[in-house]
Amino acid sequence: MAAYDYDLFVIGGGSGGVRASRMAALAGRKVGIAEEYQFGGTCVIRGCIPKKLFVYASQYGEDFEDAAGFGWTVPERHFDWKTLVANKDKEIARLSDMYVANVKKAGVEIFDERAEFLDPHTVVLKKSGKKITAERFLIATGGHPSHEASQIEGSANCITSNEAFYLEKLPRRIVIAGGGYIGVEFAHIFHGLGCDVTLVFRADKVLRGFDEDIRDCLMAEMHTSGIRCVAGRTLTRVDRKGDEVFAFTGKGEVIEADRVMLAIGRHPNTRGLGLDKAGVKLGKHEAVAVDDYSKTNVDHIYAIGDVTDRLQLTPVAIHEAMCFVKTVFEGKPTPVDHHLVPTAVFSRPEIATVGLTETKALEQGYAIDVYQSTFRPLKHTLSGRNTRARFKLVVDAKTNKVLGCHIFGFDAAEIIQMATVALKMGATKENFDAAIALHPTAAEELVTMRTKSYSKP
Ligand code: NDP
Numbered sequence: 001m002a003a004y005d006y007d008l009f010v011i012g013g014g015s016g017g018v019r020a021s022r023m024a025a026l027a028g029r030k031v032g033i034a035e036e037y038q039f040g041g042t043c044v045i046r047g048c049i050p051k052k053l054f055v056y057a058s059q060y061g062e063d064f065e066d067a068a069g070f071g072w073t074v075p076e077r078h079f080d081w082k083t084l085v086a087n088k089d090k091e092i093a094r095l096s097d098m099y100v101a102n103v104k105k106a107g108v109e110i111f112d113e114r115a116e117f118l119d120p121h122t123v124v125l126k127k128s129g130k131k132i133t134a135e136r137f138l139i140a141t142g143g144h145p146s147h148e149a150s151q152i153e154g155s156a157n158c159i160t161s162n163e164a165f166y167l168e169k170l171p172r173r174i175v176i177a178g179g180g181y182i183g184v185e186f187a188h189i190f191h192g193l194g195c196d197v198t199l200v201f202r203a204d205k206v207l208r209g210f211d212e213d214i215r216d217c218l219m220a221e222m223h224t225s226g227i228r229c230v231a232g233r234t235l236t237r238v239d240r241k242g243d244e245v246f247a248f249t250g251k252g253e254v255i256e257a258d259r260v261m262l263a264i265g266r267h268p269n270t271r272g273l274g275l276d277k278a279g280v281k282l283g284k285h286e287a288v289a290v291d292d293y294s295k296t297n298v299d300h301i302y303a304i305g306d307v308t309d310r311l312q313l314t315p316v317a318i319h320e321a322m323c324f325v326k327t328v329f330e331g332k333p334t335p336v337d338h339h340l341v342p343t344a345v346f347s348r349p350e351i352a353t354v355g356l357t358e359t360k361a362l363e364q365g366y367a368i369d370v371y372q373s374t375f376r377p378l379k380h381t382l383s384g385r386n387t388r389a390r391f392k393l394v395v396d397a398k399t400n401k402v403l404g405c406h407i408f409g410f411d412a413a414e415i416i417q418m419a420t421v422a423l424k425m426g427a428t429k430e431n432f433d434a435a436i437a438l439h440p441t442a443a444e445e446l447v448t449m450r451t452k453s454y455s456k457p
Contacts, residue, residue: 006032008329009123009134010108011115011273014041016305016317017140018099022106023325031107032132034125036114039099042142042306043314045092050165051185053088055346058192062348066383079193081170088165117274120298136300136328139280139288140317141269143306145182147262152177153237157245158260161186171195171258175247177235178263179206181345184218186261188347191227198228198255200235200247207345211357211406213372217390218347218408224386225348235260268307285309292335293327294320302328311338342420344413349387352416355404355423358394358456367397368456371429371449377410378440391445393429397455400428405446415443 010021013035025031038045057079064074103110113127122133145160152158159167161182174190176183179201191197199206199222205215206222206229222229230249237248238260247255268287275282281297283289287309294302302324305317319336326334342354361368372392380387389409396403405419422431437444 002030004121004133004135006030006109006132006134008136008138009033009115009132010138010140011123012041012140012142012269012305012307013039013099013103013110014140014142014305014317015043015314016142016321017041017138018103019318020138020140020304020321020324021108022103023322024329025106025108027325027329029329032109032111032134033103034111034113034115034123036112036126038096039103039110040092040096044095044099046162046165048314049095050088050092051161051189052346053091054084054165054189055185055192057084058189059348061192061194062385066379066385069382069384079170081167081193085166116272117278117280120278120301123274136302137278138324139273139275139296139301139303139307140305140321141273141307143266143268143309143312145262146265146267152235152262154239155262157238157240158262160262164261167259173257174198174259174261175200175235175245175255175257176261176263177201177247178265179203179208179231180263180265181207182263185346186263187222187227191225192348196228198230198257200230200233200249200255202232202234204231207351209357210345210351210353211392211404212359213390213392214351214353214406214408217388218351221347221349221387221408230255235262266306266312268309270307283309293333294324294336310336311341313341313343316341340420340423342416344416346413349389349408349410350412351406351408352412353404353406354416354420355402356394357404357406361394361396361403362456366403368403369395369397369400369429369452370454370456371395371451372453373445373449375442375445377442379410389442389445391442391449393432393446393449395429400430402427402429402432409442411442415446419446 007029008024008031010017010033021031021033113125115123118124124131173196175198176187177200184206187197187199207215233249235247236250239246245260247260270286279298281289288303288307290303290308294304304320306312323334323336326332344352374390377389392406394404432447435447437447
């Protein structure tokens with residue numbers, strides 16, 4: 001008889017947990033997985049996918065307006081929130097079912113309940129009370145919107161991105177706290193759907209850590225489009241009176257709205273998992289502390305994805321899952337590679353970036369040449385919209401290697417994916433210059449920026 005029920009038991013059926021469980025099963029291991037909610041995790045259920053669907057929905061308004069310059073007459077428009085939410089729910093259910101089907105097809109046994117550690121080799125399933133032992137465990141429980149990190153009195157009167165996906169009614173006025181990915185993306189979603197949006201953030205600009213010029217471009221665009229930005233403020237209190245909420249800033253202002261949404265970071269799901277009973281140590285922000293192979297301080301317990309608070313991005317969790325399976329089940333120790341991870345913010349227009357910003361490059365001791373281009377996208381010569389795109393390359397002055405690529409413009413995310421291939425291959429500015437432009441596109445700017453804009457330091 002086998003010493004344990006499973007070779008691997010995975011806790012959490014999100015992108016990372018599902019990938020790891022399937023790959024380990026396909027490698028011939030006996031694998032079980034527990035998920036207490038719905039398969040698909042943050043990305044599929046209340047993150048990337050529904051968010052992108054909402055982003056598409058939010059862009060039609062401007063597209064209808066832009067169509068006039070091209071000769072179209074668009075009849076009176078009407079948007080129905082309930083239809084969007086229902087159609088989104090249908091698609092999310094389809095995707096979640098597909099995750100389940102794929103996991104089953106790989107031979108993984110599924111448990112639709114919460115699992116908590118009883119000791120380093122045993123978990124208990126909370127609904128059934130069933131105890132399960134495994135030789136190895138993978139913690140892939142993800143994260144949740146941070147409520148408790150805030151100092152906000154009355155935070156129970158606020159929603160987070162979790163609830164935003166299921167609101168009964170589209171708010172007429174919404175206050176969003178937090179100037180990170182989620183705050184910026186939802187500000188654009190709600191604004192595009194016709195809400196009156198106020199974005200409150202504690203820094204002077206949104207998107208800390210992004211390229212400074214790109215941040216400036218976005219701030220200017222938000223101003224033009226009518227998203228109200230309240231910089232240098234945090235919310236201290238939120239009151240509810242009937243259907244109305246009142247958001248108080250630390251500087252004495254009160255903003256009235258129908259909803260207040262908190263988007264002030266996400267917190268790893270480590271509480272109540274019995275990690276102390278398994279002897280697993282936590283690090284910063286109560287995240288599971290892991291080494292380069294995603295191994296915790298306990299030899300047979302690994303953790304991947306948002307619960308480790310490394311880079312909270314779906315493709316990174318999937319990459320960590322693949323490295324875990326290679327390391328543990330395929331005899332090929334593979335450390336995770338967090339170098340040159342592309343990322344995008346789905347504002348309007350989008351921001352997409354890979355590699356070093358000017359600031360980071362200088363901090364790392366590089367002397368840099370910067371190439372940049374600002375232009376009005378061809379489409380807007382007829383639409384009349386005054387949006388400008390900005391493309392920027394940060395280049396190592398010594399070797400001419402491209403260190404970073406930053407784009408503010410339509411389809412930026414689509415473009416940056418391929419720029420990532422070039423940067424991963426160590427492309428130099430000459431390599432970019434040698435590529436023949438594809439005309440007329442916005443992406444051609446990347447290979448036609450011949451004149452250096454400036455050098456630093
Ligand atoms: P972010 O870390 O992106 O932003 C958090 C924001 O909240 C920042 O503006 C931060 O301010 C602010 N903040 C933090 N704590 C407080 C506080 N106590 N009071 C007031 N403001 C505070 O987190 P998000 O929640 O937006 O997103 C979480 C993660 O999810 C992201 O980091 C990203 O990895 C991932 N994500 C990725 C997306 C994508 O790929 N498109 C989309 C959505 C999420 P400050 O900058 O001053 O620290």
